[in-house]
Amino acid sequence: MSANPPLRHLLEVDDLSAVELARILDLAELTDPPPVLAGSGGVLLFEKPSARTRTSMEMAIDQLGGHPVSLSGAEVGIDTRETAEDLGRLMSGYGRVIGGRVFEHHKLERMASVASVPVVNLLSDDAHPVQTLADLLTLRQCFGRLDGLTVTYVGDANNVARSLAIGCGLVGAAFRISSPPGYRFDDTSTDRIRSAGTDLTVVDEPTEAASGADAIYTDAWYSMGQEEEKRIRQEAFARWRVDESLMDAAGDGAVFLHCLPAHRGDEATDGVLDGPRSRIWPQAHNRMHSARGLLLWLAELSTDQDPERGGTS
Ligand code: CP
Numbered sequence: 001m002s003a004n005p006p007l008r009h010l011l012e013v014d015d016l017s018a019v020e021l022a023r024i025l026d027l028a029e030l031t032d033p034p035p036v037l038a039g040s041g042g043v044l045l046f047e048k049p050s051a052r053t054r055t056s057m058e059m060a061i062d063q064l065g066g067h068p069v070s071l072s073g074a075e076v077g078i079d080t081r082e083t084a085e086d087l088g089r090l091m092s093g094y095g096r097v098i099g100g101r102v103f104e105h106h107k108l109e110r111m112a113s114v115a116s117v118p119v120v121n122l123l124s125d126d127a128h129p130v131q132t133l134a135d136l137l138t139l140r141q142c143f144g145r146l147d148g149l150t151v152t153y154v155g156d157a158n159n160v161a162r163s164l165a166i167g168c169g170l171v172g173a174a175f176r177i178s179s180p181p182g183y184r185f186d187d188t189s190t191d192r193i194r195s196a197g198t199d200l201t202v203v204d205e206p207t208e209a210a211s212g213a214d215a216i217y218t219d220a221w222y223s224m225g226q227e228e229e230k231r232i233r234q235e236a237f238a239r240w241r242v243d244e245s246l247m248d249a250a251g252d253g254a255v256f257l258h259c260l261p262a263h264r265g266d267e268a269t270d271g272v273l274d275g276p277r278s279r280i281w282p283q284a285h286n287r288m289h290s291a292r293g294l295l296l297w298l299a300e301l302s303t304d305q306d307p308e309r310g311g312t313s
């Protein structure tokens, strides 16, 4: 009997190959998915608030026949009540997947280092890979392809931007970003994005970055945990607001995306968020479909790896 391949986790988009990412997007669109989580489910830990991620993951688990259990950070106390490693060991026995939304990314790495089921990053300060899955699914539905698209991100070079930039590399889309000085990708993120094969361009002026883009993407100027920086960031980012004139600078067929929640009037105007080029609601609803695709893909892997679940290895 051959040795089982190592357990797979999704802590950042480049944990996937291009082929695997495409497979997840295909599975996301599967009608009538099999109940691969019947009799089991997943455990979801949230150190930060969530509307989309919690609801979409819970619904996706339910749609696959499983039961979701969501716990707040205050309940489980990652590294205060017990260590991230002990929680990884514990939750591995209760479900087929562990999801974690944390401040420090390394908590997920430590959980994953000991878990015996896949650990999925539901947002950390560094990355938001499950958001990227929905973003790419939405773009594929808008344009019928991903290869050759140009995605322009205007705003904070944050967790959402980093994962999206990496994802663009895996699917052959170019990624342009315009951010104020001091809020750009650091060297580590830039290296990681380029290592994923991303055609990354950093542009000073938002209008220049938008020119000819297929999609304009933005996110909040201040992320969860940065609320105290709200005023200083609102000043720094004032020229990086996505308004109708910035959308006009993009191509005629350009769409507008935002991971949400939006701080309306900050990073994007109501006119853009609610306008004809906005795809923010299909994008948000795709969080559920892409989460289901991810869970189906993980189930395919575990079936391959576990003879008791019908695998061959
Ligand atoms: N986009 C996203 O992750 O939303 P929530 O914070 O509401 O989960």
Ligand code: NVA
Binding pocket: 123, 158, 159, 160, 219, 220, 222, 223, 224, 225, 259, 260, 261
């Ligand atoms: N960058 C944001 C994304 C929210 C979904 C944050 O981390 O708060």
